[in-house]
Structure formats: C-alpha cells, structure tokens
Amino acid sequence: MTERNPHAGKPFTDDDTAIAAALEDMSIPALLCSLVHITGDVSWIRGDLRPQVSVLNDYQGSMGEGDMAEARRRALPAIAAYRDGGCVLPPPPSPEVVHEMMSWLACAPVPDDVVPMFAEDLHLDGADAGAITWGDELSARARDDAHVVVIGCGESGLLAGIRLAQAGIPFTIVEKNAGPGGTWWDNRYPGARVDIGSHFYCYSFEPADHWTEYFSQHPELRAYFEQVMRKYGIEEHCRFETEVLSAAFDDAAGRWAVTVRGIDGATEVLDARAVISAVGALNQPKLPDIQGAETFAGPLFHSSRWDATVDYRDKRFALIGAGATGFQIAPTIADDVERLTVFQRTAQWVFPNANYHRAVPSGERWAMRHLPFYGRWFRFLTFYPGAGLTIEGSRIDPDYDDGGMAISEQNRIRREILAKLMADQLGDDAELRARVMPDYPATAKRMLQDNGSWLACLKKDNVELVRTPIDRIVEDGVVTEDGTFYPADVICYATGFRHNDYLWPMAITGRDGTVLRDQWGDEPTAYLGITIPNFPNFFCLYGPGTNLAHGGSLIFQSECQVHYVMSALHELLTSGRRTLEPRAEVHDDYSERYQDEIGQMVWAHKSVKHSHYKNPEGKVFTLSPWPIPTYWRWTKDFQPNDYEWD
Numbered sequence: 001m002t003e004r005n006p007h008a009g010k011p012f013t014d015d016d017t018a019i020a021a022a023l024e025d026m027s028i029p030a031l032l033c034s035l036v037h038i039t040g041d042v043s044w045i046r047g048d049l050r051p052q053v054s055v056l057n058d059y060q061g062s063m064g065e066g067d068m069a070e071a072r073r074r075a076l077p078a079i080a081a082y083r084d085g086g087c088v089l090p091p092p093p094s095p096e097v098v099h100e101m102m103s104w105l106a107c108a109p110v111p112d113d114v115v116p117m118f119a120e121d122l123h124l125d126g127a128d129a130g131a132i133t134w135g136d137e138l139s140a141r142a143r144d145d146a147h148v149v150v151i152g153c154g155e156s157g158l159l160a161g162i163r164l165a166q167a168g169i170p171f172t173i174v175e176k177n178a179g180p181g182g183t184w185w186d187n188r189y190p191g192a193r194v195d196i197g198s199h200f201y202c203y204s205f206e207p208a209d210h211w212t213e214y215f216s217q218h219p220e221l222r223a224y225f226e227q228v229m230r231k232y233g234i235e236e237h238c239r240f241e242t243e244v245l246s247a248a249f250d251d252a253a254g255r256w257a258v259t260v261r262g263i264d265g266a267t268e269v270l271d272a273r274a275v276i277s278a279v280g281a282l283n284q285p286k287l288p289d290i291q292g293a294e295t296f297a298g299p300l301f302h303s304s305r306w307d308a309t310v311d312y313r314d315k316r317f318a319l320i321g322a323g324a325t326g327f328q329i330a331p332t333i334a335d336d337v338e339r340l341t342v343f344q345r346t347a348q349w350v351f352p353n354a355n356y357h358r359a360v361p362s363g364e365r366w367a368m369r370h371l372p373f374y375g376r377w378f379r380f381l382t383f384y385p386g387a388g389l390t391i392e393g394s395r396i397d398p399d400y401d402d403g404g405m406a407i408s409e410q411n412r413i414r415r416e417i418l419a420k421l422m423a424d425q426l427g428d429d430a431e432l433r434a435r436v437m438p439d440y441p442a443t444a445k446r447m448l449q450d451n452g453s454w455l456a457c458l459k460k461d462n463v464e465l466v467r468t469p470i471d472r473i474v475e476d477g478v479v480t481e482d483g484t485f486y487p488a489d490v491i492c493y494a495t496g497f498r499h500n501d502y503l504w505p506m507a508i509t510g511r512d513g514t515v516l517r518d519q520w521g522d523e524p525t526a527y528l529g530i531t532i533p534n535f536p537n538f539f540c541l542y543g544p545g546t547n548l549a550h551g552g553s554l555i556f557q558s559e560c561q562v563h564y565v566m567s568a569l570h571e572l573l574t575s576g577r578r579t580l581e582p583r584a585e586v587h588d589d590y591s592e593r594y595q596d597e598i599g600q601m602v603w604a605h606k607s608v609k610h611s612h613y614k615n616p617e618g619k620v621f622t623l624s625p626w627p628i629p630t631y632w633r634w635t636k637d638f639q640p641n642d643y644e645w646d
C-alpha cells in the first residue's frame, strides 16, 4: 500500500453538523483551494467567490460575510461526499492549476519566476524538498573525515543537524543552553511570542497543525523545537550547556580546532572539517550604560534573562526600552503590577494585526488536520504577502523630501494610514498621541504588531509612558533628564541585542591567523551572508545582511542557507578537495551590491537615529534588501566558480 501524502489530511468520519460547525472557523480562501484537491474540480476558484486582497495576517482575503456564508454552504456537501467516499483523493491538480491557485489566493498574477519557490514550499507531493539524498555518493572515508561542528541549537542549528544527519556526515552541535530553541529558549519574559504567523514560522517539512495560537508563545515554540529534535534523532549529537569560546583554522591540517567549555568549566578542543555558525543574531544582550545602575537596590535584569524568581506582582516596575520586546512585556504585566513606567527613547510604528493574540479555533485546527492541503494553502496565505515582492515600496525616492518624515509618496500615504489607525485608538487624548507618534518614516524600524493591546495598556491608570531621556538610576528608581524621579522596585532592560556584533564574543581565527573581528570591524559582510574570505570551510547561518525586516520567516531563510551550505559540503566532499572559501572578488562584488542596495532602503534612512539594524556609523549590515525569491534562487544554485578550492 502506498503511503498517504501527509498533507492530504487524516481521514475522518465527523458528521455534517460537526463539519458545518468547523466551517465557521475556517479561512475560506484556503478552504476553496482545499476543495480543488478534494473534488478535482478547478471551478471552485473560477467562480464568483474569491478573496479580494492579499494582506499579511488576513486569512479571509477581505471576503464579505455573504460570500463566506455561500462558500460554506457549497463546501459542506462536497466535504461530506469526500468523507462518504472514504477520503479518497482524485488525481492532484496540474502545475498550471497550482499556479492558478496561487494567483487566485494572491489576488494578482504570481510571476512565473517566483512560482518554483512557492511550489517547493507547498510540498504538495508530500515530500520534503530539502531532504538530503546524496548520502550514498560519499565514500566512507570522506564521510568519516568530515566531522562538522555546528555552533548553536536554535532553529537554524537544529535544521543543519537534520540535514547533516540525512547526509550521513558526523557532526556535533554545541549549544550553550540546556536545550534547543535558541531565542525561544532564552526569551521567557511574560508575553514572549512570535510575530510571524506560526503556520509559516515552522520548518516547511515539519508543519505544525497543532499550534494553539496564530502567533505562538514561547513555551509552545520551545516544545516544537524539542519535539523536532527528538523526531529526527538530533539530541544524541548535541552537547548542551557547552559554550564555544573560539575556533581556529589550522592551515597545515586544513581543519578547524573548536575550543569549547562545559558547564563544569573544563575546556576541550573539537576537531572539525567544517564549522557552521548557527548562533543567531539577536541573543547577546545590549545593556545600556546608565549612570548609577549598580546602586539600584532591587532586581535588575535584561528581558532575555528574565528572572522568574522575582515576583513583580504589586510592585513598581520600570521597563527601560520599548521595541518588539517591551511591546510584549508591558501589556502582559500591566494589570499585575502596582505601577508600570515605560521608558521609550524612540516611538514605534505599529502594524494592525487582529489575530496577534487569537487562539486558533477548533474548526480551523480540524481543517488543518483533515482537509487535504488546507494547511499548505493557509501557509501560502501568510508567506505570499510577506515574500518581499513589494520591497520596492521600501526604496528611498532620492527626489522626495518632506523633512525626513517619509521616503516617498507611497511611504507618506502609508504613514498617514498607520498614524490614523493609532490616532483612532487614542481618541481625543492628544497628549498621549504626541508621545506615541513616531517622527521618522513608517517601516524604518521593525514594525510591531498591533491588536490594540499596546495603546490600551498605555491608557491604563497605573501605566505611564516616559519619553524624556533617562539621566540616572538611583537606589529606588529612575531619574530622567528633567529631574523627575520615577520610583521602581524592579527594573527590566528591554534594550535589545548587539545585532551588528556577529559571532561575538567568540574568537574566530581563519587562514594565516586572520582574526574575524579585525577583518570585520563594524562592517560585517559575508558572501550571501554565509561565507567569508579567509575563513575556509566556515559557514554562517543568519549571518550578516540576512535578517528580514520586509517580511519572510527566518526559518525559511535558514532553509535557503542550509541548502546552500549542504551543496557546498557536497561539492567539497565529493571532489576530494580540502577546503573552499569565497573568492575575494566575488565576496567584494556582492558586498558592494549589497551596500548599494541596502543604502537605498528605508531602514538606512538618515532620519532614524537609533536602530539595532545600524552600525555605530549609521550604515546597515544586518538586513537583507533582497526579495525572498531572489535569495532563494541564489542559495538554490551553489556555484563552485564563486569559490577558491584547495
């Protein structure tokens, strides 16, 4: 018997009443696509019922209530017939129909050149498109000699482990934490949740139909990575509570010596043919240098080192910093503390997202489990509008000048829309409106999800938003530059991370003793964000210039990068050569194109004074300026000629 396509859903026997109830919870656009699979009839997407617009986090495509009700009415007998027929599927839709379904969901023709990326991500054939199938091509000798050290067991390190295991390459994942998950292991502050839809923020080959919320909270994410680790047998390759201190390339041997320190303080050197850095980019706390901090009598901690032993209930809580993290903490704790003072240096733009705190209703979860390919098309609904296909809207119009409040006419309109959404929530509170309204172009910093909870929190009687800069911290509170004293029993720094200091504090030494930190200075670069001249057989995941501010999911980005790294390793290990490193001119040309491109984008705009995307000189080396399909294409296609081989 052939195995059932895992995305075809589990057969079911639910009665019509149960199905009708479930239909009330479903995304109608995803449902109608599923019905094409269920019935083999493409007319479901060629008729009068269709989504109107494709907007991030709108799973109904702005369809009217009447159309949605009609869709449910038509769907019920079709689903019942499928059930009664034993949940047997007709032949799958042709590639042309799949393309048509994409365009129908996108509410616009999906260009031919980006279809392969979405088609691969959909996994409609049930296979894992990224699975490594070349294990047999390696000789036992090449394999035995190929030990790879992966630094970090967050989402990217775990993924690298899965692929290395499939390739039959020996590897060790060294992780400083006691378990997998990286950022989701570290960040346990109240309210920590992902802000990319969960059905897209997961491995394409390990979709989760079990998410309980559209934007999962940290325990559920941690559990997901733990479960994936176990399912793929990666745990036995992991050394937890072990930190990489340094990695040095031995020119004569053509190998890496990776020095690690265990929880007992003992150090050890691991030998490696290749090193994959999967350390993430947002995990080394950036602590503000505030005078008097050491005199504070109460608990003081960084958000990513949340002290769970501190009972903040009924205390006076000072939250210093209000970016993506502060935005999540403040509304979550506001009702529990006696007083919450939020110190915010720069106001933040917010982006409406009604689903941000919503539980996935039971009918939607039923559809994910049982309706063929429903979950895959639901994923597409999140992926497509966030694929960076509209990245041109982020480009600075050099002829546009309105005093730094917008980068183009399109951006000015966007500003007006977002400003109005905020103003509408604040009513006639002009004073608070002035304090929360950003004075730089919309989208120039990380956009924050807005379901009303942030501004509602700021309006509470026990909450105060302070925009005056901090002068000092004293024993029992915080004093701002105007001399105002804000009493505090607990202080949390939600001040972000050392984004620009990639791989810090590890000491990485490459060929001829080249020290990575010296080579980079404040301008970290890597070819495709992955490989670095002078650092043979060394690969970065989530390296310089690969963070995403224009959409996407870092997990998808990691899948692109791991595919590329595995292609490079395949070439290395089957060619019998010792090392590869990017040719200097290839790297330099890429870096020049990168800087030229990112420098024209909104995130580099001079009006943004403080941004973790920028280096101390105000240049950006952190973000990707490329549409996701462009990066997917480049990383899909490893070019040996881009490399020097030894």
Ligand code: NAP
Residues within 6 Å of the ligand: 193, 194, 195, 196, 282, 287, 288, 289, 320, 321, 322, 323, 324, 325, 326, 328, 344, 345, 346, 446, 494, 495, 496, 497, 610, 611, 612
């Ligand atoms: P952040 O966005 O860099 O925000 C840090 C906050 O601290 C800002 O308000 C910043 O002000 C302030 N700050 C920093 N140094 C300061 C100083 N010396 N004095 C006063 N204020 C200071 O950091 P984050 O909120 O931790 O977020 C970092 C990134 O992590 C995000 O961009 C996102 O990529 C990721 N993240 C994601 C989620 C999620 O929802 N999935 C949640 C949390 C974090 P300025 O704005 O003026 O610099």
